[in-house]
Amino acid sequence: PSYIEKSCNLKQAINDVVLSKSFDNGMICASEQAAIIDKEIFDDAVAEFKSLGVYFVNDEEKAKLEKFMFGVTAYSDDCNNGRLNPKCPGMSPAWFAKNAGFEVPEDTNIICAFCKEVGPKEPLTREKLSPVLAILKAESTQDGIDKAEQMVEFNGRGHSAAIHCNDKAIVEQYALRLKACRILHNMPSSQGGIGGIYNYIQPSFTLGCGSYGGNSVSANVTYHNLLNIKRLADRRNNLQWFRVPPKIFFEPYSIRYLAELKELSKIFIVSDRMMYKLGYVDRVMEVLKKRRNEVEIEIFIDVEPDPSVQTVQKGLAVMNTFGPDNIIAIGGGSAMDAAKIMWLLYENPDADFFNMKQKFIDLRKRAFKFPTMGKKARLICIPTTSGTGSEVTPFAVISDKETGKKYPLADYSLTPSVAIVDPTFTMSxxxxxxxxxxxxxxxxxxxxxxxxxxxxxxxxxxxxxxxxxxxxxxxxxxxxxxxxxxxxxxxxxxxxxxxxxxxxxxxxxxxxxxxxxxxxxxxxxxxxxxxxxxxxxxxxxxxxxxxxxxxxxxxxxxxxxxxxxxxxxxxxxxxxxxxxxxxxxxxxxxxxxxxxxxxxxxxxxxxxxxxxxxxxxxx
Structure with a gap:
């Protein structure tokens, strides 16, 4: 498609379309199959086309042209079965008119036909490889982009799309929407797709359509693709990374470190009800109250064994309202896992569990990159059982009660900031x-x-x-x-x-x-x-x-x-x-x-x- 948007240089745009569509009688696969023109400039565009030797067919001639080229006519019962006549590609406008049963001037550059929509009901919006161009009116910018997108999806996924426009925001929107590997801005589509004349695309007559079009390449195929490049690969060990929390405190009563830790003023405690009943949460709060600076404390004690996404979201809501600068997890693996996920979502609300749980061979080479942690808060883990090791690991497991799915997450960004390994919590x-x-x-x-x-x-x-x-x-x-x-x-x-x-x-x-x-x-x-x-x-x-x-x-x-x-x-x-x-x-x-x-x-x-x-x- 070629979208001619109202902000364009109209004379240049029409000149480019005629130049492109008449080049090699439309045989170039990157040539325009339809021109989509904003309603504000539609009449002026048609007049400009006519001034450049373009012939517009009437309704009767359009039906004859459709029947000759595709064997069907617009909106007929069998229009879905339209197939391009193999004799058509690359022939002249006069040849088309004569074989279809009407006449055009011998010096006609291209033949244009007004169409109401994109799709099989309008056969001339199909790929034609000939100097025949469908013309559609766009009622708005959105309608113009929609019709161009429909053209790409109908007969040209991955190939090329042109736009004539001087509004950068619209050009970017067009480029992002259309699944075409070449977006050609303010240039003839045929010559622009070939490359090297109106742009710096590598010149070629073989244009890749990428995965959109079922190809293995999306660029223009050139001599680079014909080179046999040998690669001698020596065996190398993968780079490995030994990472633990920057600070690990141990020995009995090492919990007292919380009274000395710097930059600690708003603390969010994550634990479970058993730890609260046993007085472990109170022990931590007593130490925090001994600090020289005044601290604010919020506690969340609803973590269950095998913590769920729903529990994490509940705790996260409280955390977001409170806005802590430090998160303290007290308990076994469940409390620490829940705190890790809350920490992750507190700092990165858009984090996606589905992407984060994907498998990997090498943790450092995974396709999905976890966000960097510690921008808003530190995570301090205090284990009260002697088992999981979660206070020093980059792992967390979260479950979704609604779907029954588990999300095992692994990334070094989940490594806690501080671990306090105080054995007095395990004595009972x-x-x-x-x-x-x-x-x-x-x-x-x-x-x-x-x-x-x-x-x-x-x-x-x-x-x-x-x-x-x-x-x-x-x-x-x-x-x-x-x-x-x-x-x-x-x-x-x-x-x-x-x-x-x-x-x-x-x-x-x-x-x-x-x-x-x-x-x-x-x-x-x-x-x-x-x-x-x-x-x-x-x-x-x-x-x-x-x-x-x-x-x-x-x-x-x-x-x-x-x-x-x-x-x-x-x-x-x-x-x-x-x-x-x-x-x-x-x-x-x-x-x-x-x-x-x-x-x-x-x-x-x-x-x-x-x-x-x-x-x-x-x-």
């Missing part, structure tokens, strides 16, 4: 919570150590976390408060390891089992751990893809962990088995179930869901 934990969260720590560390993305920076952390769990979990479970402190540290250390090395199939499966049967996460990962160790510890049928993971070593790594905790493991195979049994031993000593049947799941209920869980775990 019930035994069952100690066991479940402690076994979760073990799985975090083990999976990080055997991960294909494990590296020198995470290995030491993972090994230390495994050692701390084997030495202290049972003691902590039986009431040893020193061991309880060490388990709290182990949780954060394991979190730092898997924040960069990531987790594996154990956690992927456990998330789905827990969601399907409403089981505690730590219990799910623990039940699966020995089976995953034995599975990962056998030679794989399919090898893992990661440049630094150049050979399979999972069995050797399990052997190393077994030896580290004092087990006899002379071979990798022996190491795999004894380490799996050692993990089962920890489960028995903490009175943890070793199979899902023990949790009350019926076999048929399991079989009904297992295929779906496996498919979801692959995500």
């Amino acid at each position: 934990l019930p035994k069952r919570a100690i066991a479940d969260t402690g076994l979760d720590v073990l799985v975090h560390a083990v999976e990080a150590y055997v991960s294909v993305m494990a590296n020198e920076y995470t290995d030491g952390l993972a090994r230390e976390a495994v050692r701390l769990v084997f030495e202290n979990l049972v003691k902590s479970y039986n009431g040893d408060l020193v061991a309880r402190e060490k388990m709290h540290n182990a949780a954060t250390i394991a979190g730092m390891a898997f924040a960069s090395a990531f987790l594996g199939v154990n956690h992927s499966m456990a998330h789905k089992v827990g969601a399907a049967f409403h089981l505690p996460h730590g219990r799910c990962v623990a039940v699966l751990l020995p089976h995953v160790i034995r599975y990962n510890g056998t030679k794989p049928k399919k090898l893992a893809m990661w440049p630094k993971y150049n050979v399979y070593v999972a069995d050797v790594r399990y052997q190393q962990l077994a030896q580290m905790v004092g087990l006899k493991a002379d071979t990798p195979a022996e190491g795999v088995e004894v380490f799996a049994k050692a993990c089962e031993g920890l489960m028995k000593q903490t009175e943890t179930i070793t199979g899902f049947k023990q949790s009350g799941i019926e076999e048929q209920a399991w079989m009904d869901k297992v295929k779906e869980m496996a498919l979801l775990a692959f995500e």
